[in-house]
Amino acid sequence: MTNGATSPVTAATLKVEHSPLLSPTSSQSVTETVNGFHRFVIQGYSLAKGMGIGKHIVSDNFTVGGYRWAIYFYPDGKNPEDSSTYVSVFIALASEGTDVRALFELTLMDQSGKGKHKVHSHFDRSLESGPYTLKYRGSMWGYKRFFRRALLETSDYLKDDCLIINCTVGVVVSAIDCSRLHSIQVPVSDIGAHFGMLLENMEGSDITFDVAGEKFRSHKLVLAARSPVFRTEIFDGVDEQKKEMVITDLEPRVFKALLHFIYRDTLSEDAESVESSSASLSSVSETLIAKLLAAADRYCLERLKLMCESRLCKNISVNSVAKILALADEYHATELKAVCLRFAAENLAGIIGSLFMC
Template identity: 80%
Template sequence: MSSSSPSPLVSPTSSRSVTETVNGSHKFVIQGYSLAKGMGIGKHIASDNFTVGGYQWAIYFYPDGKNPEDNSTYVSVFIALASEGTDVRALFELTLVDQSGKGKHKVHSHFDRSLESGPYTLKYRGSMWGYKRFFRRALLETSDYLKDDCLKINCTVGVVVSAIDCSRLHSIQVPESDIGEHFGMLLENMECSDVTFDVAGEKFHAHKLVLAARSPIFRSKFFEVLEEDKQEIVISDLEPKVFKVNSSLIVPIVLHEAILHFIYRDSLTEDVDVAGSGSSCMSSVSDTLVAKLLAAADRYGLERLRLMCESHLCKDISVNSVAKILALADQYHATELKAVCLKFAAENLAGLFSISSYISLTICEKKS
């Protein structure tokens, strides 16, 4: 009678299921509340779609209420699933922003009640969560939530997801890339600089290899055209303030010029951010620093800088400025900005017909 050998030991295994929310938020600004009021019960103004947790969402604002039984006494606000989805579970928060600066926001939060009722389930595209009686209209119109005929609503969505996760048992944090800071210090200290730009008499020191790596135009200058012993380039068709933010003879040279700052740090300076806002006047938009940087980006083949300038100018599109911005977009090959301008114009023809900018817009479209 033979004895059986013992069974080999099997190492234990483990796994962990983690259920959590993927959170995202969207700010919805409703300008011209008094004009929206009276559009009718059940009719809404919708925000742009925004993506959270792999699904698209939208905010619906009903200035006269969603249902007839409320008799226009309340405004209604809802969050809607704007993409295809089945049994999407999520938590929501709607906040009416107090614009007085006192921080007394009106918050409707599903997050706070999640332990009691659990996440809300949306069954199909168009499913909504929100409040028919979000705020009494008479109180809203005399409150600090309405300022300059403008309402601001913040929406937070937390999509519930479950996954098997082992990585969190042993995790190592990797810091954000700091390569831009290192290259920026190289520019500030002017260490090993081997080329100088002369812009209206002001000198800017840089490094050929960095410039050539970032711009095909500079690459051509340095390795195909520029002579070996030539270390200075005269820039005759750019204003000094385009080359250096806040350029002035009395301003220290340590203030970075905008193009070099972008090339070395891959970002815009705060001065450029400030200069890019509030430029919706048609007569001034082409003279802004952002518009001039767009021209420089086009000249030197700096595609990311071009897109950053397009993004800034896009925020200033209005009925009064769209023609001028469209002209800039066409001149400097800003295709995405041009598409946004044309879409805005198509959606606001009534306003364009009533002002002189419509004539300029028509000319720009014919040229394109």
């Protein structure tokens, strides 16, 4: 073959490549942020103040974009040159990583209800400066002069010796995305809504529960499918044709919330609204969510038990941890028990002090 000659195969290939019958292919590169939020509550600010320049209080680690992060609060400033009269706040990369690009927002919350929060946002300046790059574990972004200490201590940001710092992290990720070019959106499951309607209209109900004189109609198959205990009590008993059962160990409101979960797979509104006042914490075992935890354990509803544990976990404090730990131990709530023990270990001095004050 002479130089410059074209083989029949190459000619055919070139002809096909320019054929108008072929559709062009395409791809799309999408760069966006994976965002996450963490609230850091600093209780006992007056005790932390004076710990020394460069000394810090650190939040628990939280995960955003596949990386762990932590908030560092310096009540006496990060260093004497720039911030000895200021409090300093930083967000730090707490896991291994190199050249992690991210945007940040640190907000000091106004606790007066006026909504005049102090916001330092990297998101607002991202078009000008671009994301910040953290090179290694321990790299930080933040403000040495976050807020002048004298002003902070007379402001609405400090209430009952407590500060609240909200932190938003947006980790920058890039990917080739074909789904956005040709996508079909699938709605979230609505099976709970359909079963919830079944509970409300009672169509086809075949069993009635008597709970302290209050009647609840239900469906044997639904109960048996959700709870092995109900399945045994309904179908493995002497009389499988029984139409009514008496419940003696639950209050009507607790049994109603139990049925709500069994049919809808969610907590009822009453169970969701757990109070966090000191009055309610003094009698935590009498709250609906605590009694629902007991019912979940009684009927082997593990998902409901975890939901109750999650709600009770939000009410753990030095005053309530002992009572909540007792509940967790009694009703085999292993996740809640582990959280209580960890909290007790980290706040032992405060718990001992609260016992002497009682």
